[in-house]
Amino acid sequence: MKTRFTLFSLILPFLFYNCTYNVNKKEEIDSIQVEIIETSSTQSPIIIPDDILNGYIPPYDLQKNAGVLESALFAWKEMIALSWQSNYTETNTWRGKPDTTWTYAQGTPQKPLVWETFAHRIEYRPKGDQIVKSFNSKPSYSFVNDDKIDWNGIDQSKQFVVLDEDSEIASCYVFAKPNIEKVTPKDKLVMYMAKVNEVEYNYRKDYFNSHESIVASLSTISDPDGGTDSLKKISTYNGGLFDPCGSKHFGEEGIIVFPCSDEPTKQRGVIEIKTAWRPLTVADNKEEFLVRDAIVFDENQSSQFVAKKEKYVLIGMHIIQKTNNYRNFFIASWEHNSLQNYGYKFVVNNPPSPAPGQDYQILAVERHNDEDGAHSYIEEVYYAISDSIQARIKKANPTNFLANYRLIGFQSNLYPEATLEERKVEMPAYYLANLIIESDSVLADFTGSTINTPFNNDSNVVVNGKLITAGGCSGCHGAAQQKGVDFSFVTDTLGKPIPEPDPRSLSQEKIDAILYDMVK
Helix, strand or coil: CCCCCCCEEEEEEECCCCCCCCCHHHHHHHHHCCCCCCCCCCCCCCCCCHHHHHCCCCCCCCCCCCCCCHHHHHHHHHHHHCCCCCCCCCCCCCCCCCCCCHHHCCCCCCCCEEECCEEEEHHHCCCCCCCCCCCCCCCCCCCCCCCECCCCCCCHHHCCEEEEEEEEEEEEEEECCCCCCCCCCCCCCCCEEECCCCCHHHHHHHHCCCHHHHHHHHHHHHHCCCHHHHHHHCCCCCCCCCCCCCCCHHHHHCCCCCCCCCCCEECCCEEEEEEEEEEECCCCCCCCCCEEEEEEEEEECCCCCEEEEEEEEEEEEEEEECCCCCCCCCEEEEEECCCHCCCEEEEECCCCCCCCCCCCCCCCCCCCCCCCCCCCCCCCHHHHHHHHHHHHHHHHHHHHHHHHEEEEEEECCCCCCCCCCHEEEEEHCCCCCCCCCCHHHHHHCCCCCEEECCCCCCCEEECCCCCCCCCCCHHHHHHHHHCCCCCHHHHHCCCCCCCCCCCCCHHHHHHHHHHHHHCC
């Protein structure tokens, strides 16, 4: 039995619920007191509510300036609710809804999870860039170049896991293979998938259901003479009970402002999901992963994209939710327990092909090094909470996949009143980055104004009426806010609508470029 010990002294339960951010965040983090229990113990962790596994509705909001522990619990409540078995069936095609007869005591659902039934980015940005189907329609995937897609007899209306992205927003390729230097990386590429909830899907359908309308919103916000002023106004807007964040008000003005979740009125806001997957291997214990029949695409000699159904496992996940108190989105990230020791490597996709005398770099996936005093995560805090949650899940049913995924951080309060130096050391995860979703330095160490200038410490996000510099996921999504698409990369115009899927087996041209420094 693996022995654990108390990292911090025991405190009364009420302290957990009243832990709030203060002026000196570092002192609070240093003083956080959490009991770490043995993972095999039947004792209930004092920091976890008894009914934590009964929550099939994601929380609506979190109090302003909430503390680290309270915020981490909010994140876990999101994950538990969204990883609930959905009530979707072939005859009842309601998507994004929980099956209230299911419980975590039943183990990993074979039916789709709630978040799996969200709309895929291809459904959100279909061919023609106009949504014509109801959110509660069966899945459909319409690429711009549909004539190049061979579905290979697969019924796309039955597929929820369609892995159509082969890189971290084109920043780098990641490989689930420690020794990619010695073998062709075919079929070892980590693949990605993005999804949106019904609120985001319908908001776009109701207000911005054309490519031109999105372009118009972007031009309004990116206007150098008034864009930032507009964002400041949006970030502090109070539309009352029925339009708290101004989504309807600004939508009618032609500016994308997504609905936010609101606790008093129980209005649901936008939720986006980003996931990372790798192929199932013979060495994997299937019970320790979410395993799905995923659709991946291979490019053949005729430049056709041929769909194949393969077993893939979930290894990383982001949940981002817009709330009334956190209009910059509450961002939370999970990794599979195995990620730290699996040996993933990445290849920087910059430049897109090696210049003469310039090699591609093949590097090990690592955390931000904390040299500037800022963290990518606080292991003692996040892992203590994950240990407790995992123990609770295993007690309910040890075969539920979620018992093997850890919360590695969140971003909520971006400290708009603080200086950049204060912000870096006071935030529990200034450089929030998932090992497998933000692997290269451009994303893992992001603290810049754009993806092209990721390290210049320049302003990138408007929060509570102030233009500030944020790091990690919040800073990167801030680049989308500055474009005029309210923190949502799936709503921008870059490569949208999607021309065709990325192939999971790299083309020979890409392989030659990646292995350039080994075969020259």
